[in-house]
Amino acid sequence: DAGVTQSPTHLIKTRGQQVTLRCSPKSGHDTVSWYQQALGQGPQFIFQYYEEEERQRGNFPDRFSGHQFPNYSSELNVNALLLGDSALYLCASSFSPSGNTDTQYFGPGTRLTVL
Amino acid sequence: AQKITQTQPGMFVQEKEAVTLDCTYDTSDPSYGLFWYKQPSSGEMIFLIYQGSYDQQNATEGRYSLNFQKARKSANLVISASQLGDSAMYFCAMREFNAGKSTFGDGTTLTVKP
Numbered sequence: 001d002a003g004v005t006q007s008p009t010h011l012i013k014t015r016g017q018q019v020t021l022r023c024s025p026k027s028g029h030d031t032v033s034w035y036q037q038a039l040g041q042g043p044q045f046i047f048q049y050y051e052e053e054e055r056q057r058g059n060f061p062d063r064f065s066g067h068q069f070p071n072y073s074s075e076l077n078v079n080a081l082l083l084g085d086s087a088l089y090l091c092a093s094s095f096s097p098s099g100n101t102d103t104q105y106f107g108p109g110t111r112l113t114v115l
Numbered sequence: 116a117q118k119i120t121q122t123q124p125g126m127f128v129q130e131k132e133a134v135t136l137d138c139t140y141d142t143s144d145p146s147y148g149l150f151w152y153k154q155p156s157s158g159e160m161i162f163l164i165y166q167g168s169y170d171q172q173n174a175t176e177g178r179y180s181l182n183f184q185k186a187r188k189s190a191n192l193v194i195s196a197s198q199l200g201d202s203a204m205y206f207c208a209m210r211e212f213n214a215g216k217s218t219f220g221d222g223t224t225l226t227v228k229p
Contacts, residue, residue: 042221106159106162111158
C-alpha cells in the first residue's frame with residue numbers, strides 16, 4: 001500500500017521565481033492538506049483540498065495556490081518567491097467522508113530553498 | 116493565544132525508561148481531535164496516536180499512550196520503555212472539526228540516552 005508521495009525531494013529557486021510542488025495521496029484517501037514547516041518550527045497549515053476544491057485555508061497570501069485533480073493528487077504553487085518561503089513543504093492526506101475528522105498521513109516533504 | 120503549547124523544547128530520557136511529553140491546547144470548538152506525530156531527522160512526519168474530544172478513555176497505541184485531561188485542556192504523550200530509535204522531534208497537533216483547521220505546536224526534541 002503506497003503511502004503519501006511528494007516530488008521533488010529538493011528544489012532550489014531564486015527570488016521572484018515560481019515553483020510547483022506535487023503530492024499523491026495515500027491509496028483510498030480523497031483529501032489533501034499542505035503545510036509549510038520552517039526550520040525548528042512546527043508545520044503551519046496552508047490549505048486543504050477536497051473534491052477538487054479548496055475547503056480550508058490558513059494565513060498564507062494569495063501567492064500560495066493549489067489544485068486537486070480528479071485522481072485526488074494535488075499541486076502547490078508558489079509565485080513570486082521570497083527568501084522567507086524557504087522551508088520544508090509537507091503534504092498530508094486523509095479520508096474524509098464527512099468532513100475533517102480523519103487522521104492525516106504525511107509525505108516525506110519537499111525541501112525548498114530560495115536564494 | 117497559542118492554540119497548542121509544548122513547553123519542553125528538549126527532553127532527555129534513559130533507554131528503557133518512560134517519558135512524558137507535555138501538550139496543552141486552547142479551543143472553543145466542542146468537536147476536535149488531538150494528534151501526536153514523530154519527526155525523525157529525515158523529515159517525514161509519522162502519526163503516533165489520536166484522541167477525540169468526545170472519547171471517554173485515553174488512547175493507547177503500543178508503547179504510546181495519551182493522557183487526556185479535558186478540563187485542563189492537556190493531552191500529554193507518554194512513551195513507555197524508551198528505545199534509542201525514539202530520539203526525534205515530537206509534535207502535538209489539534210484539528211478543530213467545525214472550523215476545519217489544523218494547528219501544530221513547536222515540538223519537543225526527545226533524546227534517548229543509552
